[in-house]
Amino acid sequence: xxxxxxxxxxxxxxxxxxxxxxxxxxxxxxxxxxxxxxxxxxxxxxxxxxxxxxxxxxxxxxxxxxxxxxxxxxxxxxxxxxxxxxxxxxxxxxxxxxxxxxxxxxxxxxxxxxxxxxxxxxxxxxxxxxxxxxxxxxxxxxxxxxxxxxxxxxxxxxxxxxxxxxxxxxxxxxxxxxxxxxxxxxxxxxxxxxxxxxxxxxxxxxxxxxxxxxxxxxxxxxxxxxxxxxxxxxxxxxxxxxxxxxxxxxxxxxxxxxxxxxxxxxxxxxxxx
Amino acid sequence: xxxxxxxxxxxxxxxxxxxxxxxxxxxxxxxxxxxxxxxxxxxxxxxxxxxxxxxxxxxxxxxxxxxxxxxxxxxxxxxxxxxxxxxxxxxxxxxxxxxxxxxxxxxxxxxxxxxxxxxxxxxxxxxxxxxxxxxxxxxxxxxxxxxxxxxxxxxxxxxxxxxxxxxxxxxxxxxxxxxxxxxxxxxxxxxxxxxxxxxxxxxxxxxxxxxxxxxxxxxxxxxxxxxxxxxxxxxxxxxxxxxxxxxxxxxxxxxxxxxxxxxxxxxxxxxxxxxxxxxxxxxxxxxxxxxxxxxxxxxxxxxxxxxxxxxxxxxxxxxxxxxxxxxxxxxxxxxxxxxxxxxxxxxxxxxxxxxxxxxxxxxxxxxxxxxxxxxxxxxxxxxxxxxxxxxxxxxxxxxxxxxxxxxxxxxxxxxxxxxxxxxxxxxxxxxxxxxxxxxxxxxxxxxxxxxxxxxxxxxxxxxxxxxxxxxxxxxxxxxxxxxxxxxxxxxxxxxxxxxxxxxxxxxxxxxxxxxxxxxx
Numbered sequence: 001x002x003x004x005x006x007x008x009x010x011x012x013x014x015x016x017x018x019x020x021x022x023x024x025x026x027x028x029x030x031x032x033x034x035x036x037x038x039x040x041x042x043x044x045x046x047x048x049x050x051x052x053x054x055x056x057x058x059x060x061x062x063x064x065x066x067x068x069x070x071x072x073x074x075x076x077x078x079x080x081x082x083x084x085x086x087x088x089x090x091x092x093x094x095x096x097x098x099x100x101x102x103x104x105x106x107x108x109x110x111x112x113x114x115x116x117x118x119x120x121x122x123x124x125x126x127x128x129x130x131x132x133x134x135x136x137x138x139x140x141x142x143x144x145x146x147x148x149x150x151x152x153x154x155x156x157x158x159x160x161x162x163x164x165x166x167x168x169x170x171x172x173x174x175x176x177x178x179x180x181x182x183x184x185x186x187x188x189x190x191x192x193x194x195x196x197x198x199x200x201x202x203x204x205x206x207x208x209x210x211x212x213x214x215x216x217x218x219x220x221x222x223x224x225x226x227x228x229x230x231x232x233x234x235x236x237x238x239x240x241x242x243x244x245x246x247x248x249x250x251x252x253x254x255x256x257x258x259x260x261x262x263x264x265x266x267x268x269x270x271x272x273x
Numbered sequence: 274x275x276x277x278x279x280x281x282x283x284x285x286x287x288x289x290x291x292x293x294x295x296x297x298x299x300x301x302x303x304x305x306x307x308x309x310x311x312x313x314x315x316x317x318x319x320x321x322x323x324x325x326x327x328x329x330x331x332x333x334x335x336x337x338x339x340x341x342x343x344x345x346x347x348x349x350x351x352x353x354x355x356x357x358x359x360x361x362x363x364x365x366x367x368x369x370x371x372x373x374x375x376x377x378x379x380x381x382x383x384x385x386x387x388x389x390x391x392x393x394x395x396x397x398x399x400x401x402x403x404x405x406x407x408x409x410x411x412x413x414x415x416x417x418x419x420x421x422x423x424x425x426x427x428x429x430x431x432x433x434x435x436x437x438x439x440x441x442x443x444x445x446x447x448x449x450x451x452x453x454x455x456x457x458x459x460x461x462x463x464x465x466x467x468x469x470x471x472x473x474x475x476x477x478x479x480x481x482x483x484x485x486x487x488x489x490x491x492x493x494x495x496x497x498x499x500x501x502x503x504x505x506x507x508x509x510x511x512x513x514x515x516x517x518x519x520x521x522x523x524x525x526x527x528x529x530x531x532x533x534x535x536x537x538x539x540x541x542x543x544x545x546x547x548x549x550x551x552x553x554x555x556x557x558x559x560x561x562x563x564x565x566x567x568x569x570x571x572x573x574x575x576x577x578x579x580x581x582x583x584x585x586x587x588x589x590x591x592x593x594x595x596x597x598x599x600x601x602x603x604x605x606x607x608x609x610x611x612x613x614x615x616x617x618x619x620x621x622x623x624x625x626x627x628x629x630x631x632x633x634x635x636x637x638x639x640x641x642x643x644x645x646x647x648x649x650x651x652x653x654x655x656x657x658x659x660x661x662x663x664x665x666x667x668x669x670x671x672x673x674x675x676x677x678x679x680x681x682x683x684x685x686x687x688x689x690x691x692x693x694x695x696x697x698x699x700x701x702x703x704x705x706x707x708x709x710x711x712x713x714x715x716x717x718x719x720x721x722x723x724x725x726x727x728x729x730x731x732x733x734x735x736x737x738x739x740x741x742x743x744x745x746x747x748x749x750x751x752x753x754x755x756x757x758x759x760x761x762x763x764x765x766x767x768x769x770x771x772x773x774x775x776x777x778x779x780x781x782x783x784x785x786x787x788x789x790x791x792x793x
Contacts, residue, residue: 005612005617006612006613009609009612009613010609012609013598013601013605013609016601016605017598017600017601020600020645021600078598080592080594080596081596081597081598083596084590084592084596085596085613087561087585087586087588087589087590088586088589088610088613088614088661088662088665089586089613089614089665090613
């Protein structure tokens with residue numbers, strides 16, 4: 001079912017090919033996106049509740065986009081090769097784990113540059129919940145990017161070809177944005193669906209670290225919608241360790257589910273019929 | 274009777290003498306190997322009855338059972354003659370034979386027959402064990418190893434093992450038989466080709482009982498009281514039997530292939546001919562086991578569909594459209610294949626490098642080893658694709674248009690490489706639309722040894738067998754001078770052919786039926 005040897009072989013192969021196919025482009029993209037986002041939202045963050053929340057939402061969306069974009073074509077472009085190599089003895093779990101390992105490294109690098117760029121433009125709070133806020137922000141950015149990259153691997157495993165994968169990607173991105181709970185208030189089924197999105201948990205983690213419920217962030221009432229005001233504090237943004245652990249835990253859980261679903265999807269695609 | 278319902282005889286091969294044999298263990302010290310020749314009766318040795326196969330066992334009836342030979346197909350069946358103790362086949366008791374003949378058991382390679390009391394795990398002292406095989410190596414000697422209760426019995430190719438098996442199908446350290454809590458058990462030491470106990474594949478560890486039969490590579494091992502009897506009993510050569518009744522899609526609504534029966538043996542270089550939509554790719558997928566058909570694919574007597582997991586690596590495919598990663602180098606591609614296909618336990622890093630080097634030399638890409646796949650020409654990429662398949666232990670190679678998109682010289686060279694692979698003991702099956710380019714440079718004769726023609730019938734719109742035989746026979750059968758002219762004969766008029774597919778399908782059926790009657 002799983003072989004460390006094969007995982008190593010495929011990891012070396014994937015990283016070798018990625019380097020030859022100029023994988024550094026993904027890091028450059030991450031720098032550009034982070035610079036754009038941070039320069040626009042950075043100035044107003046930590047000045048008012050709404051602008052801070054919007055800023056984090058933009059950063060979370062950028063991380064999700066970077067992650068999915070990294071891996072959305074990684075498996076689907078190789079379906080014929082996978083089928084052939086599966087016949088020769090390839091273990092699908094090893095193949096998926098090799099892809100996940102490569103994404104781990106790439107996302108780690110991207111998270112470093114995204115957080116580095118953000119730090120240039122955004123004056124983050126320093127006091128975190130369990131440790132330094134910088135560490136907590138970095139871990140959240142990494143989990144969002146890496147989780148989304150693994151979700152990209154899952155989508156790529158499910159999609160039959162690169163065109164199908166690229167068609168699927170906008171739907172998933174839109175779902176992530178809507179389910180973050182920032183743009184719309186979620187209730188009923190949508191609230192439940194939001195539990196399986198990285199955006200919800202990413203926002204929860206960011207909000208908790210930044211202590212969004214703290215009264216030091218004044219409400220900025222929009223002139224267009226003067227009646228809109230913050231009625232009550234949102235529990236998911238409470239600055240408590242439980243919130244942060246829950247958010248990270250869900251991200252890791254979703255990430256593991258995506259790995260399992262990727263393997264299952266490939267097994268179904270390559271089963272003898 | 275409609276044409277499609279007519280019985281089609283199993284394709285008789287000119288030299289298709291399958292020598293079936295029965296390895297019999299009873300109260301005698303040595304296993305007896307009895308060649309099966311036609312119908313034979315089985316019973317205990319006695320003055321009152323004279324059976325063809327006599328066993329020394331009181332629990333066996335005087336006329337216990339019969340081996341029935343289907344002369345046409347060369348298959349054997351076993352029936353139990355209402356014996357008192359019955360016969361167990363692969364652990365299940367056979368119902369006794371009745372007059373309607375509904376319970377004859379078709380014997381397959383490696384089937385284990387036992388005459389015993391009902392608790393097979395605690396055999397009767399006079400129980401009888403029989404192993405049916407088509408591939409017994411005549412004159413091969415039985416060895417025995419007396420089991421010592423305390424120590425592990427290590428089995429493998431390596432000289433350090435307790436039982437050393439000189440068989441390339443056996444890993445260096447293949448298996449360990451040990452006693453644990455008064456119970457014998459066998460453990461697969463992550464071997465390349467696995468272990469089968471009583472015909473079933475072992476996953477990790479398995480408990481063993483007295484009279485259990487183990488197959489390790491081509492070596493048969495029998496736990497017989499306190500002795501392990503073993504014999505390198507099987508031929509290394511491959512034999513592929515394809516028997517497809519039909520292949521349907523859309524939940525059985527559309528039939529793509531019907532009545533495809535043929536056999537190929539090692540060193541056969543088989544050309545598959547057929548018009549577009551005749552079912553060539555469907556046939557390939559059925560043989561590969563990827564899209565199963567209603568029928569069976571036997572490789573060395575083992576059913577591919579039933580043992581897909583362990584046997585899928587034995588049949589390799591060189592696809593029409595190449596499955597290679599363009600940004601990888603040739604050497605890296607092949608080295609990774611070697612890492613996946615060849616177990617670390619059996620092959621050191623140096624062995625793998627050596628194997629990759631030899632394979633590159635064999636297909637003529639040694640000078641391209643540091644080139645990226647994307648830098649290669651179409652023909653060179655196909656050679657790499659063939660090399661990737663050659664690294665493993667495939668017995669059958671199926672090549673889907675390996676010569677497409679190549680110039681005449683490259684086509685011939687590609688076919689020569691494939692022919693050489695076949696000559697080295699493999700079965701190579703090739704779909705080609707330029708078969709007449711595959712000729713021997715010296716003799717000018719075709720490189721192919723067999724031709725299989727699949728034609729799409731205008732009556733039922735599905736693929737049927739229109740010919741299987743040698744190259745000269747094919748040319749004679751279709752009345753053509755070149756192999757590619759066969760396509761002109763069988764292709765429909767709207768594809769530029771003469772539209773005589775149904776004529777040849779019927780002609781071939783008649784030929785087979787006539788040959789069948791002659792044999793009767």
